[in-house]
Amino acid sequence: MKLIIGLGNPDKEYKYTRHNFGHLVLDSLVEKKELKLKKKKHNKTASFQTSREKIVIAKTTTYMNESGKAIKELKSFYKIPTNKIIIIHDDIDLPFGKTRLSKARGAGGHKGLGSIIKYLKSKDFKRIRLGIGPQQGKSEDFVLKRFSSEEKNKLVEIIDTSYLIIETILEKGFDKAANKYNQKDRP
16 A cells, blocks of 8 residues: 655645645645545545555645644554655756755755654654745745746646656656656756
């Protein structure tokens, strides 16, 4: 089993903000797989079966800074090891449009990831990092701003690429997906 989680803030006013990039990718995955999310305590979840394993996808309904509470709830409910969890999130240190796959890293100042590490008492999860940089102004304000019109024009392509990354992870494994997409994404 794998658990794929998109991070973001729950209120509609945040839907198209940079901090909700993980939610946008997860919404696209739900749509492409023709799934319906069901509300649980701190998450909305759905699942599907691949030829190899069950995949649970979740969209956090806590605020970003409390993401760890939602992830811990899912980890406990599904009795899944931390290294089978994939978090999709915004990354201010990557330029807009760049993606990176990584695992077992620190929070790097991302409060949602900091919360997850705190609640799971581990950083041994995998990540799909979606670039939102370069930062303009204070990070707390920047991540809550809506995407610019120029960025919105590129969102569909980035979200589609993220979907292909997820499909590659499910078919060939995280390391092969990282090798393919991290190389492809280099300047």
